[in-house]
Amino acid sequence: MGVAAVEGALAFGQFASELQRVLRGLAGGWPALLPAALHLARMERGSRLTLAKVRSAMALCAELCHEGACLGRLLEHAALIRDLHAEIYGRMAAFPLGFLFRKRVELSLHEWDNLVEDCAVASDPEIREMLIELAGRM
Amino acid sequence: MACTIERSSAYEIHLRDLLKTYPRSRSTIESLISGLADQPEQGDVYPGFGPAQVRKVRIALPEYRLGQSSGVRLLYLFKPQSGKILLLAIYRKGAIKAEHEVIRLIKKALKEELGKN
Numbered sequence: 221m222g223v224a225a226v227e228g229a230l231a232f233g234q235f236a237s238e239l240q241r242v243l244r245g246l247a248g249g250w251p252a253l254l255p256a257a258l259h260l261a262r263m264e265r266g267s268r269l270t271l272a273k274v275r276s277a278m279a280l281c282a283e284l285c286h287e288g289a290c291l292g293r294l295l296e297h298a299a300l301i302r303d304l305h306a307e308i309y310g311r312m313a314a315f316p317l318g319f320l321f322r323k324r325v326e327l328s329l330h331e332w333d334n335l336v337e338d339c340a341v342a343s344d345p346e347i348r349e350m351l352i353e354l355a356g357r358m
Numbered sequence: 359m360a361c362t363i364e365r366s367s368a369y370e371i372h373l374r375d376l377l378k379t380y381p382r383s384r385s386t387i388e389s390l391i392s393g394l395a396d397q398p399e400q401g402d403v404y405p406g407f408g409p410a411q412v413r414k415v416r417i418a419l420p421e422y423r424l425g426q427s428s429g430v431r432l433l434y435l436f437k438p439q440s441g442k443i444l445l446l447a448i449y450r451k452g453a454i455k456a457e458h459e460v461i462r463l464i465k466k467a468l469k470e471e472l473g474k475n
Contacts, residue, residue: 282404282405285405285408286406286408288404291406334427334451338402340461342405347468351407352410354472
């Protein structure tokens, strides 16, 4: 799971900065309208790429890892990104060009929420213990 | 060789409840389940379980215009060595930031299956 932690941390860090720029742009009023729209347009691509990196790292680790120790850290990163998406989505209604991006931001929000759910379930110690016990019985 | 699919008691209860709300989606769900026998490695895999695989598939319910992101989730355990699949839970995607509800549901399902209740 070390690979996932490294890959995930790198991708999350870059993407979190991107989301912070979007939020600053959305709060900037009319003068920041175009830069905010540009950041929003880039955000969707960034979201897809980051998620793809994290998912491929998780799939790679699945065959090698017996502990899942890094999932807790991944959960923190993913929850931060998900919460930033939720904040951006909440501000879409007040953003003059929000109608252009609302659906895409919503889809990204769902994807990140899905990753948070996966990390939360897979890192829960009680769930892990029971799943390992069940797998042993199969 | 096709895998053997077993259904946990919690899964059966979840499915029954789900089909009360989405009765027209029975065939969509059943066809995905039967497809697992030939293609057991579907959806996203949870790392950290070694040779056993814990997987989650997102199912769209086109009959109700629900896409993958807002549709149904199927959680299952796959053990490649024995070719067995155990369906653990099936549930509708809830609100955003509702992972604690999912954790509660899965814990309950696992405890039932292990006879810990």
